[in-house]
Amino acid sequence: MSSPKSVLITGCSTGGIGHGLALIFQRKGFIVFATARDISKMSDLGALPNIHLLALDVTSKTSIQEAVKSVAALTDGRGLDILVNNSGQQYTMPMTDIVEEEARRMFDVNFWGVFAVTQAFVDMVIAVKGVIVNMASISGYWYTPYMTVYNASKAALVMFGETLRLELSPFGVRVVSVIAGAVDTNIMRNSPVPELPESSRYFAARKQIIDLAAGADNDGLKRMSVKAFAEKVVNDVLQGANGRIWRGEYSSIVRLSNVMMPTAVLPRENEILVEAPVNLEALSSFRPLLRLLIQNHVIRSYSYDAIRDEIHLVCATQRD
Structure with missing residues (x-):
């Protein structure tokens, strides 16, 4: 044995x-x-x-x-x-x-x-x-x-x-x-x-x-x-x-962002607080994740619909 x-x-x-x-x-x-x-x-x-x-x-x-x-x-x-x-x-x-x-x-x-x-x-x-x-x-x-x-x-x-x-x-x-x-x-x-x-x-x-x-x-x-x-x-x-x-x-979305999404420019010198520059209430169900993405300058110009579709895609492939 x-x-x-x-x-x-x-x-x-x-x-x-x-x-x-x-x-x-x-x-x-x-x-x-x-x-x-x-x-x-x-x-x-x-x-x-x-x-x-x-x-x-x-x-x-x-x-x-x-x-x-x-x-x-x-x-x-x-x-x-x-x-x-x-x-x-x-x-x-x-x-x-x-x-x-x-x-x-x-x-x-x-x-x-x-x-x-x-x-x-x-x-x-x-x-x-x-x-x-x-x-x-x-x-x-x-x-x-x-x-x-x-x-x-x-x-x-x-x-x-x-x-x-x-x-x-x-x-x-x-x-x-x-x-x-x-x-x-x-x-x-x-x-x-x-x-x-x-x-x-x-x-x-x-x-x-x-x-x-x-x-x-x-x-x-x-x-x-x-x-x-x-x-x-x-x-x-x-x-x-x-x-x-x-x-x-969120490991999958970070992986995706490093492959598919551009990183944005650094915040301006006077932007001491790193806050989302858009109203995230429009997609309340995705608000936490979108806030994280925007704070980290992963998302720059994607529409809400495009972001939502990307998230759905990643979530669907990671349900195992």
């Missing part, structure tokens, strides 16, 4: 994507190594069979090496079938007001942490011709104001994953970059509240920036549940996905 397959997931605190993935993989019969900096934040997982809780700080080489030793011992050196790099932080602040040390800390988690964990576990993944899964985001393709370094970290993660996919292909390893759309997680609720100095050029927009960081300005935007998102991603991975996959609310 063959041994059950194994998966290590970073960032498994309750309420997040990693936690949801751990539950789904466990139900699929995997041995799950659920990790977080603070084990107490995922203690409920420890009550389930075949889940091992490991303390792991992705920014600490010592912590990563300890995790490698633990996984090697618990798998009897067989290897690691799936590595999921899910740990991430958010940082919302206009570029002119960014504190460099805070931005670097975020990049250490979102990008360099993924690099370090992948480099540490890659031999174990190669040994079983396994899969590496990186949790990226539509933010890597989406020009959301006041999220400069967060967007950049996610864009870097996609390029890292896609290049790594080519490098590891000769060894039979798949690399999946999950372009995650809107998912109902705790990342925004757990993010620090931006503190704009009164001298900031964007001080007049501080409420909008704070609301953006907290996820309070989404104007009714739908978010996929963590469970539904995790189920889709796990199924994708187990069915042989390779390269980029787009999951979560």
